[in-house]
Amino acid sequence: MSSDPRIERALRASLTPALAPGHPPQLAAALLHAVFPGGARIRPKLTLAVAQACGEDDPALTDAAAAAIELLHCASLVHDDLPCFDDAETRRGRPSVHRAFGERLAVLAGDALIVAAFDVLGPAARRHLSRLPVLLRAITQGVGMPMGIVAGQAWECEPQLSLAEYQQAKTGALFAAATMAGAQAAGADGEPWRALGERLGQTYQVADDIRDVMLDAQALGKPGGQDVARDRPSYARALGLDGAMAEFQRLVQATLLTVPACPGAAQFRQLIRREADRLVPQHLCAQVAAAA
């Protein structure tokens, strides 16, 4: 999935207030480093796709919601990469923020990105103010306590955890926020899109675990084999690689069945199929099937 100019524009616009004159220059550079160039931008693409499937009528609000989701995702990566968590040297093929700017600016960059995510929503909701509280709520639920990404990361600090709950919080919650926010930005009810987002998040997580085992650092843009190295829960570790592959295929099919009825449902299913093949290419599945 290549980068979408609309998302890049929305992200640049969302950081414009933060980069207004008077800012501390290194933190500004750290924010830009954390957000550009991006990864697959899968979450904001989902937000846009759902908004379009729901009959988008306020593109500025969709853009703001998509940007907010991606800024929060970038913030979580910056903090996850910190020495006290993954101590990742690289991210997206470049030095991680704390390697490039130091640990202090990495903590602050994550904080500033969280604040920027909420800053972008208010002005964009001018035309449809009644959509602002539901958007805010969907997004805070995806990120914060009790079951957003921050909670997911915190489960890594607990002596016992359930893999499903951990993955749901760490990944599913922000995917659910991405799909719900897309619907809400278009004036539709977000709730029917929650289960779809959660399932997509789970699918993505299984794919990520498979990729962590199968791909090398160059293909990933970050070190591989981290789940074992960090003793982190992983579908590939829990189910074996062939089991994880089967689970991935099962989840993709289940996800396709969860798409709510809406004008753009067919196009939306196509997007999911394309994304599934990008994440776990068919030749990898064939390799594993041959070895099993």
Place this chain on the structure above:
Amino acid sequence: MSSDPRIERALRASLTPALAPGHPPQLAAALLHAVFPGGARIRPKLTLAVAQACGEDDPALTDAAAAAIELLHCASLVHDDLPCFDDAETRRGRPSVHRAFGERLAVLAGDALIVAAFDVLGPAARRHLSRLPVLLRAITQGVGMPMGIVAGQAWECEPQLSLAEYQQAKTGALFAAATMAGAQAAGADGEPWRALGERLGQTYQVADDIRDVMLDAQALGKPGGQDVARDRPSYARALGLDGAMAEFQRLVQATLLTVPACPGAAQFRQLIRREADRLVPQHLCAQVAAAA
């Protein structure tokens, strides 16, 4: 200034969604540790005082705004205390969050508190939805880039900084957000209250610098002498202790003159006088005058 039951109630209510069933227990404990028991709660008290001075008509919204401001203040303390910044062992006379729960949960607790601050505003704005965007904006400006507390902290990472700009971002910005949010929660214009908040923040910062030099760890609830130990900019270091005392008195007088015309102006000035005496008690001023 003793604790206000209304503020404590508002803070407990603001964390209720975050502490709903399903949360990771250690992170929940870390959030509570970061927020309760509090310090002077000076920022949310300001929010309440300004709302009342402006003819408060929606106490639930004032409570939410005050809680949001204090949660963001607590978040900044948790992150400021991290090993990569101040490496503070204690805060408010107890172990700092990272000492009590570890560095990872301290990073996450700060993040979760920032998100909780924005989570509390949407539902509370139900009755007066048009106040939500201005409240959001005032609060994000107080915390984020380019000139909120995150920016202030980032100036500590720059090779050169101006003391006034640094202090304005590190302290003045959230004070300005506290006063503006009080006015906005009451349906009044926030702008006339910005300068007052900034000046109050400056007054508070000078007082804090004086207290860092003059009071011992027991009275402060945190280690004293940190500005010199950390080579941090400080009014007491820049102006000398007697110069800082004179500046404090000058700022208190200037602040009293900045109170916008409003029904509760007299009561509001009284609050400022009481708070000034709490921060830098008269007997300290007398000691310094005698020594100079």
